Structures are given as C-alpha cells and as structure tokens.
Amino acid sequence: MASVVEISKIFTNQNLKKIISDDTRLNSLTMSSTKDLYDTFERLYKQLLRHYRNEYVYKNTLFNKLVLGTHSLNTASAITELPIVDSIADFILFNGKAVVYEIKTELDSLERLEGQLANYYKAFDIVNVVISDRHYESVMQRLADSPVGVIVLTSKMTLSVKKKALRFNRNLDKSVWFSILRKYEFESIIKNYYGYLPETTDFEYYSACKELFVAIDMSTLYKAFIICLKNRNLHKYDDSQMKLLPNSLRSLVYFSKFSKSEYRQLAHFFK
Structure with missing residues (x-):
C-alpha cells in the first residue's frame, strides 16, 4: 500500500481523470489488481480518515453531510476556494442563506485565522470554523467573544457544533x-x-x-x-447522479469542471 501522502494525491481533479483513463495507476498504489474500483476508492479514502485528515477530507465531509445530507442539490449548492479580499474561503454553503466554513485541520496552524475571519465578514454574515480536536481549546479561547461558530470534526467523522454561529452584518462591504x-x-x-x-x-x-x-x-x-x-x-448535478459515486469522491467531482461526457465516463467507471 502506498503512503497516505501518495494516496491523498489521488483525490485531485487531475489525478482522478488520469485514473479513469488508466486504472492501472490505481492498482499500482493499492498493490493489487482488483476490478472493484468503487470499493478501492473507499478503502483508500478510509486510510486518509484514519491517518491523514487533510483539507480534502474536511471538504468532502462537509459536502456529504451538509449539501447531500441535510439539504439537497435541488435547493442547495456550495463553492470552495472563493477569494475574499486577501483570503480564500474554504467552503461556502448556499441554501437560502450563505454560510462560510473555514477549515483548520490537524495539519494546519491557526496563525492567520483572525485575519481570514475578518475578511469573510466583509462578504458574508454567517461564519464557522471547522477544526480538529487538536485546535479546540485554542480556537474556543480566541473566538469566545466573537460571532464565529465552532465545529469539531470528531474522530468518528461527525460534525459536532461546539459554538453556534451568530449573524454579524456590521462589516459587510x-x-x-x-x-x-x-x-x-x-x-x-x-x-x-x-x-x-x-x-x-x-x-x-x-x-x-x-x-x-x-x-x-x-x-x-x-x-x-x-x-x-x-x-x-446549482443544478450542476442532481442527488441521484452524486449518489452513484463513492462517498470518497463526491465533493471532488462536484467541485471539478467535469463535462457531461466526462461525468458519463466516470459513472461508467464505477458500474
């Protein structure tokens, strides 16, 4: 089995397209020749969940639990990596309102957090920070008197709200x-x-x-x-199209610029 860093590189738009055209790339990483590609992606993703919860894991969890879980692709949509002033918002959910989710994984520092949040409040009025347990005490201290919500991605991959976000619109620009x-x-x-x-x-x-x-x-x-x-x-995909894909790949496909023909090729890949 490849290292978790090598595995994490699979979950990118560029590498996914390469694997679709040549699945031997996947076999070389798993050290097997399995034809159950759906299961292979899920097993590789579980390695990340256990040993390397990078930003993709957080984004994919937010997408699966919020956009597909709590809401629906018929009524909700999301954007990642949106430039706001001199910061980049990690994940924004739209479902009648807009909610920003700034991600701080166990691999990240909190050095720029306050500046990032200040920038987000110039564009949106509801902001959350999604963190690992490692950052919990520090983040709660920093944001105790702020309107920012705090959500922990637990070891069981649930989103635990520790501090509810409050609307704050005084700095909208x-x-x-x-x-x-x-x-x-x-x-x-x-x-x-x-x-x-x-x-x-x-x-x-x-x-x-x-x-x-x-x-x-x-x-x-x-x-x-x-x-x-x-x-x-909005309406880029419907729920049934997303649910044909492994949980591990849903946000990657949703946020990638796949053409309709590329999506059909991808869906065929997992049949």
Whole structure:
C-alpha cells in the first residue's frame, strides 16, 4: 500500500481523470489488481480518515453531510476556494442563506485565522470554523467573544457544533461583493434593479457599473449577491447522479469542471 501522502494525491481533479483513463495507476498504489474500483476508492479514502485528515477530507465531509445530507442539490449548492479580499474561503454553503466554513485541520496552524475571519465578514454574515480536536481549546479561547461558530470534526467523522454561529452584518462591504462577482453576475444585478446597464466607454464601464452597484440598498443587494453565487453550482448535478459515486469522491467531482461526457465516463467507471 502506498503512503497516505501518495494516496491523498489521488483525490485531485487531475489525478482522478488520469485514473479513469488508466486504472492501472490505481492498482499500482493499492498493490493489487482488483476490478472493484468503487470499493478501492473507499478503502483508500478510509486510510486518509484514519491517518491523514487533510483539507480534502474536511471538504468532502462537509459536502456529504451538509449539501447531500441535510439539504439537497435541488435547493442547495456550495463553492470552495472563493477569494475574499486577501483570503480564500474554504467552503461556502448556499441554501437560502450563505454560510462560510473555514477549515483548520490537524495539519494546519491557526496563525492567520483572525485575519481570514475578518475578511469573510466583509462578504458574508454567517461564519464557522471547522477544526480538529487538536485546535479546540485554542480556537474556543480566541473566538469566545466573537460571532464565529465552532465545529469539531470528531474522530468518528461527525460534525459536532461546539459554538453556534451568530449573524454579524456590521462589516459587510458592497465593494467586496462587487469584486467577488463575475462580470455577467454584477451586470445581471444592475440590469434587474435599474432596468439598464451604463452606456459608457470600455475604459469607464467597470467603474460606472460599480457606482450603480454600490448605490443599491444593502438588504436587496445582499440577497442578489447570494443568489448569483448560489447559481454558480446549482443544478450542476442532481442527488441521484452524486449518489452513484463513492462517498470518497463526491465533493471532488462536484467541485471539478467535469463535462457531461466526462461525468458519463466516470459513472461508467464505477458500474
């Protein structure tokens, strides 16, 4: 059996596509020639759960338990690795509201945590930190008087809420929302609100759009901002498509840019 670090590299978009086209790559890691590929991925993933709970394990757990478990792909969606100011939010769930989950695994330090959380509150009003038991005492001390929620990923792979997140909207920043959105997204908000887009030179267009954007009232704009982000991955797959895949791969496939033909190839791979 390969090392857990080598195994962890399987659970990436690039390597998964390589394995689909050549499953001997998987056999070389498992030191076997099994044809039960579904079971093979699950066994490899269990090695990570036992010995190397990296960021992928946390994201995949959040996806399986929250997006597929508590909610449904018909009504909820999620985004990973969203740039916000000079931080990157690990996982954001959209289900009528937006909830940020900042991940701190047992392999991570807490050095940048407070700065990251401050940035997230410029874009969203509900923020959680998902941690290992190793970080529990330190995180609870740091965040005792804050609105940030604290969730522990237990040794049994459950999400244990230790401190409930409270809404905090005093630091929301319309300019940050504008910087997060793609051009077609902020254009749709402006067009829906005003009924038109600015007519100006290409050079001045971005600034003109931003001026109109930030003039929209906060409550209306936040709702529109959340809808734009939710729609990025909404209906990308349905629950039945996801549940054809091993638990170990569901978030990887959901957050990867698989074409429809690549998904069909992947589903056939596990038949």
